[in-house]
Amino acid sequence: MILLGNGKLITRDENNPFIEDGCVCVKDNFVWDIGKTKDMKQKYPNEEFIDAQQGLIMPGLINTHHHIYSSFARGLSIDGYNPQKFTEILEGMWWKIDESLTLDDVKYSAYVTYIDCIKNGVTTVFDHHASYGDTSDSLSQISSVAHEVGIRTSLCYEISDRKGRSEMEKAVKENINFIDYCKSDTRDMQKGMMGLHASFTLSDETLCYIAENMPADTGYHIHVSEGIEDLYHSMKKYNKRVINRLYDMDILGPRTLAIHCIHINPLEMDILKETNTMVVNNPESNMGNAVGCTPIFKILDKGIVLGLGTDGYTSDMLESMKVANILHKHNSCNPSAAWNEVPQMLFENNATIANRFYNRPLGTIKKGAYADVIIVDYDSYTPLNSNNYNSHILFGVNGRNVKTTMINGKLLMKDYKLIDIDEAKINAKARELSSILWKKF
Template sequence: MLLIGNGRLVTRDNTNPFIENGAVFIENDLIKKVGTTKELKEAYPEAEYIDAKGGVIMPGFINAHEHIYSAMARGLSIKGYDPNGFLDILDGMWWTIDRNLTLEQVKQSAIATYIDSIKNGVTTVFDHHASYGAITDSLFTIEEAAKQTGIKSCLCYEVSDRDGEEKMKQAVKENEAFIKHALKDDSDMIAGMMGLHASFTLSDKTLEYCAEHKPDEVGYHIHVAEGIEDLYDSLHKHGKRIIDRLMDMNILGEKTLAAHCIYVNKHEMDVLKETDTMVVHNPESNMGNACGCPPTMEIFHHGIVTGLGTDGYTHDMTESYKVANVLHKHHLCDANAAWGEVPAMLFEGNAKIANRYFKRPVGIIKEGAAADVIISDYIPLTPMTKDNINSHILFGMQGRSIVTTVANGKVLMKDRKLTQIDEEEAMAKVREEALKLWTKINNR
């Protein structure tokens, strides 16, 4: 039994959104009671007590699009890498990394990402993995890291034709094996999807092969129209826009996650809405790769389930929140843009996305929800109410404001100290494998 109290409680439950001096009672992996600190301390005097010290108690963050395999790219300089456009960035940096990864480096990349996620209050991750140097068992290897660190994870492998038919088929079978494994798992901590890279690296034959090997219970996780080159390729090769191609290939649907969607038009938004396909916005990555600003405000107002991700650029969801907020104001030349839409993506859209893959409600603090709770040390200097919570988070918090992270009822970090893993020992292993990877890449 665990009781978290003495904080400003942000529940994301519309029936009871904010409690000034709130508390959460947790039993095993579920939230059992929400109320004031006084009443819950009186009701559960034997529970282990964590004092929020006047900070903010809220649901753990959800990252709807992550790339664990990119963890060891930080600071990497590759000989001869001088990209001229998005395709050069993919091939020169990201595909170079994934082609050289070993299974041990995949695991250490996952450990590093999950540690950073815990420190930033992220308790659920949707990852899109690639390691064409080590395909078989790569998702199971990431699962080992997820269990070791305690992060809820929905995993997939990035199927692509870029390295030939044999590796494409290995990738599909890795997805298939992991999905079947995850469907049998009753912990509600792991899920699987059929991962696809992007339209321009996937033939119709490959997409048909994926469909043959995808269990009906899950959907696809795919990059859509991230670069203009992806759209041009679809028009040139298939005579149709990307969303229409994916519709014709039966890729879209309520369990499918379409990342980016920068170069989509109104007709394609209508199709996304009609098929109830989910979309994830990744603002920093789109800006950093100079891919363009997606019509995210329009996508959102189409009624499409829209979430927020990091694309591996960061593991701090508040950072993506801040950047998305200013990106769309700047792009639309409208200071009133994104005030409501972006927080809805982070706090409502991400929860809807996760709740299509995990059984217990996530992204909310209420009775019966998954016990994913975080504490921020942010103590507002102005009044905090149910009406201005998002503004306080936007302007007052950062990921590293999080001091305590609880996931699935387990305390993963308390007072900024990890509890389930020896951070110093773990990061020493990460650094050792990162050096091996860098040496291998630059001695090709």
């Protein structure tokens, strides 16, 4: 049993949201008890105690859309690469990278990304993978790293027609194999989904083939109307908008993640609501790719579950929260916008998304929830209470303020020091592999 206390406990449990001097009691891999630090220490006097030193004690953060494979692009410059539209970004960089990745590249991309997540307090990661240079067993490589470092994750492989029928079928098989593997994961740490790239790279024939081979009790993870080209392609070739096409092909549903959803209209939103499909906004990536701004207020007004992801841009969810706050204010020309919506996306809706896949509650600290807990080094110089802690997080905290990360009841980082992870050795190998990768361009 481990106690984490002497901190401002933000539980994200609506029945008991904030304890001024709070303490979490963890037994095995779940939250056993919570309360005042004094009471918990008296109740469990002989247990290990981790002192938050008046910092914040919070549920581990959840990233509902990441791209681990993109990590080796940091610092990369490709000769002649000067994209003017979204498809040129894909063709000029990302597809070149994923077609060049080896299984070793995939493995060490996973190491460095998951380590970055742990250091930023991200305890659950929904990843969307592509490595058309080496597809088979690529998800197994990522899975083995996730198991080794101890992070909770959902994985899928990006199916696309862009490399031909044979590679498409190989990608489908990679998803199926991993989904089947996860069914035997009694630890409830890893989940598999069916990964799809986007409507404009998937024919009806391919979507029918995927549906014929789709395992039961899983869902799709797909980019939707990210660039305007996705919409134009669907209108021109199928005479229907992207969401309408996905609905007709039976892609939508309560276990499907529709990523981005920038160029969608109110009727498409009605379909998302009716099918109980989940949506994920990725503000930094959308701004960086200049593809537009997801209409989050209209989506949320429809009652659609809308989460927050990073799309590979960063592993710091608190950074993404800050950008979402100012982007949606700027885009709506309303300084009063997004104060409630963005925290809802990160802290409430990401938990709702994760809880559709995992067996115990995530994104909350309450009895019976999985023990995914972080301690944030934050000594507020203004009053912090149950009414304003989201504002303190927004303006006073970033991911690197996280000093301690626990996942599934196991400490992976304590007082900024990773436990049983040789980061320097891993980074050295990653530099070696990424240098070889860059030479391919």
